[in-house]
Amino acid sequence: MLGVAALALGLVLIVEGLVYALAPQIVERMLEALRSIPPEARRTIGMLALVSGLILVWLGKSLGA
Template sequence: MQDFLTGLAFFLIIEGLVYALAPRFLIEMAKLLPSVPERQLRAFGLVAVVLGVGGVWLLRG
């Protein structure tokens, strides 16, 4: 459970940094999202999940 909470804390830190350091970039990206095909968003999400799981596996293995 401690690892999960640590991961959640790091996620919040990274998200907060994006909002604090690059708010205009985030707004522009949000405007572009509706024009990106759903299939491409799903593919990107799956790649991100695989990279995340692989990273955890390598670091914790």
Template sequence: MTLFLTALGLMLVIEGFLYGGIPSFAKRMAEMLLQTPDDVLRKAGLASAIIGLCLIWMARGL
């Protein structure tokens, strides 16, 4: 549970910096997401989830 809360907190910090620090960039990225086909978003999302799981697995093994 500690690892989950740490990861959630880190995600919120990164998003907070993005929206608080450079909101115009966040808006441009949101517009690009709306124009990106679903299959591309699905593949990118699955790839990043797999990479994230691998990173967690490696970090927990060290």
């Protein structure tokens, strides 16, 4: 279980690192765009991302990953 968590965290860090390394200007524009979204909408988007991630993890675990 701990190995799977480390693998998942490593994959997230790889993707995040690639975005910052390859397109830092896009990250800055995305942050500016996020500031223009009301906090309630950001919270809703975050919850949707959380639920989507949980569903994907559950699905992957159910399929034998």
